[in-house]
Amino acid sequence: MTLIAQLSDPHITTGSLGVEAAHRAKDAILRIQAMSPRPDLIVLTGDVVDKGDTDEYVLARTVLELADLPLHALPGNHDHAPTLLQHLVDADHAQPAAQETSRCYYRIDYPELTLLCCDSSIPGRHDGKLGREQLRWLDTQLTNAQSSSVVVAMHHHPVPSGITAMDDIMLTDAEDLAEVLRRHNPVRRILVGHLHRVMTMTFAGTVVNSAPSTYRQVHLNLRPEEPGAFVEEPPGLLLHQLSAGQTVTHYVPVHHTGPPIGRI
Numbered sequence: 001m002t003l004i005a006q007l008s009d010p011h012i013t014t015g016s017l018g019v020e021a022a023h024r025a026k027d028a029i030l031r032i033q034a035m036s037p038r039p040d041l042i043v044l045t046g047d048v049v050d051k052g053d054t055d056e057y058v059l060a061r062t063v064l065e066l067a068d069l070p071l072h073a074l075p076g077n078h079d080h081a082p083t084l085l086q087h088l089v090d091a092d093h094a095q096p097a098a099q100e101t102s103r104c105y106y107r108i109d110y111p112e113l114t115l116l117c118c119d120s121s122i123p124g125r126h127d128g129k130l131g132r133e134q135l136r137w138l139d140t141q142l143t144n145a146q147s148s149s150v151v152v153a154m155h156h157h158p159v160p161s162g163i164t165a166m167d168d169i170m171l172t173d174a175e176d177l178a179e180v181l182r183r184h185n186p187v188r189r190i191l192v193g194h195l196h197r198v199m200t201m202t203f204a205g206t207v208v209n210s211a212p213s214t215y216r217q218v219h220l221n222l223r224p225e226e227p228g229a230f231v232e233e234p235p236g237l238l239l240h241q242l243s244a245g246q247t248v249t250h251y252v253p254v255h256h257t258g259p260p261i262g263r264i
């Protein structure tokens, strides 16, 4: 069995909001550290920081060092991939793409898992795109995957969520991604962030899990005419449990909303 803890959208920043975002990211990591059994790895599905600044990545690295587990990060629309790489590569939290060294997509092999971390960020934009080069890379990795358990992680969602403000900035080459995925055995999961909410979607013969933010959540509003908003709901994370032929995803709130109560 492989246990993957998925953190997303910590939006670590500096200045007046800095302590809150970093504090909540730290709490999420401590929640993982307190799990028994401990997860095998952590995947951080983007928006590691809020503005893509060097100072933010310095602070992010300090916070991520609390994780006593392998942690694999990828960029979101609030990140700056080259700066993320500059600060997280030597901590083993990220890798530059072999073919496009300013982008951050890479493969990690575990005994029973092949993890493909993708980079859907586009400098200066909030929507996302993988691009031809990365899709070719993904196709090759899926052809050569050593494990039958393949998990793909990226920031932007490839399926409309129903929340218009977020769907306006979703993955724009989702059809090309679907075409690549359909050529291979189904991957176990596609793990995404960006939506700041827990959602489950079907896409190209597999399941997409969107993780909550460790910082702040997006308001569930399915009225297309209304603007998007954040809402004060508890920060959380996902725990994906992969065993032979079965994948289970647990939602884990980081904070309790009331006092602990007794046994069931």
Ligand SMILES: [Fe+2]
Binding pocket: 009, 011, 046, 047, 076, 078, 194, 196
């Ligand atoms: Fe975000």
